[in-house]
Amino acid sequence: MLEIEGLTRRFGRVKAVDGVSLTVPAGQMVGVIGRSGAGKSTLLRLINRLAEPSEGRIRFEGRDVTALQGRALRDWRTGCAMIFQQFNLVQRLDVLTNVLIGRLNHRHGVMARLGSLFCQFSAEERAMALAALERFDLLSTALQRADTLSGGQQQRVAICRALMQQPRLILADEPIASLDPRNARTVMDALAEVNRRDGLTVMVNLHHLDTAREYCTRVIAMQQGRVVFDGAPAELDAARITQIYGITEAEFQAEAAAAVNATPAPGFVPQVALA
Template identity: 40%
Template sequence: MLKMESIHKRFNGAEVLKNVDLKVKKGEAVALIGPSGSGKTTLIRVINGFVLPDNGRVVVRGKEIDYRKKDELRQMRKRIGMIYQLFNLVDRTSAIDNVVSGALGRMDRGFELISSTIGLFSTEVRERAMELLNFVGIEDKAFERVDRLSGGQKQRVAIARALMQEPEILLADEPIANLDPRTSQKIMELLTKINRERGITIITVLHHLESVRDHFHRVVALKDGEICFDGRTDCLTREHISSIYEFAGEYECAAA
């Protein structure tokens, strides 16, 4: 599904990703952890084509990404859904309209332009958006403006919007960082359900190690731009965690 080989990335001379190799199979769920500044977001952005690596290859579904070809990047992004910490919804617009906009990427360019200009969406598209709002559990908020929703509800809208794209890979960058523990748990359960029931490959950046343990079999850790752990979550020891985060005490307790 996804193969990264010898990925290097420098920003202003600083090496942010160093020789990253990563393979993710179809249907896998992977948690990406590591201290602040270790390169997690950059890695995610290399996968969705927003950051061009200096060296190395990225292969998605058997096809190497050519970062110079805008059309190819566009095609590739259609198969990749994104979920962010701050939800990235269009405020002052209803939940359903936000979800419907997820379908744009799947249409051809001409139709995309016309439909977004005049607000034309087929009944079929709206029905599908409604089904997805039902799937994520907030059908009753379909016509509510998203800036009036709670953080958890906003993230559900964002997840429904990503699913509208019919993605094969879902990338989430700290999807629960702005949510309370109970809401975080619910959102993680929803992502796990999407992975299990729909077979969508998921790569999620997480800071909360308990969520990693509860929801992921595989964890990949970045430290200073290098992968320093890639394996089963139940093999991630206190020693690994101490070494990844470089300050033992607090994290050991939190993860134990």
């Protein structure tokens, strides 16, 4: 179980996340929605400890995540896999190696992890990676460079890499924002399948209400860093959207579409730390 208590993140005088408290039982598929700047991405980064909270606590199965440092913090980030909007693949490397990078933090010591970077992976790890690719219909791409794949394929490779971490929780930050509708559905199907088959808790930030309603068993709506709705997808109807945000559902969707269209082209942003 993931427990968040009074979580706050300040940037100067602005509270990007403002006193958020949530309890997420194991195995839930949770959609987080909100207008641009609502604090969705910051919330996920706080949970993963890519950003540090100004106040509050994060606990997972009773363990205080906010107190973790060093190796224990790296272990948490391994068990709490993050999937990014821009895929964060190493574009010049082949797909198989990108997936195997998910094993880095299972290696103890800097030299062992450097060895992994030079493709010194075990036969067992390679078999795991190939099985993950086959699971998501990507086996034929294993030896292709990542930059030759479509956006939807790259995001599924990112899901495979996350699964190689053997996580207990997956956080997906706008994973379909830069994808066309067909690829977006393929990626959401993959996340839903991971949630259902592996029993993993999945928290996913989404722009589109229809996607949250279709795939998630629980929807959390944020506004100005605060949780303003937390309930079943069916409860978040057009009237509730107007009540919460002061705009119609059509206007909410139009804003989301504009935000997606303003998204920069996907590129690699390094996230692997060796120390």
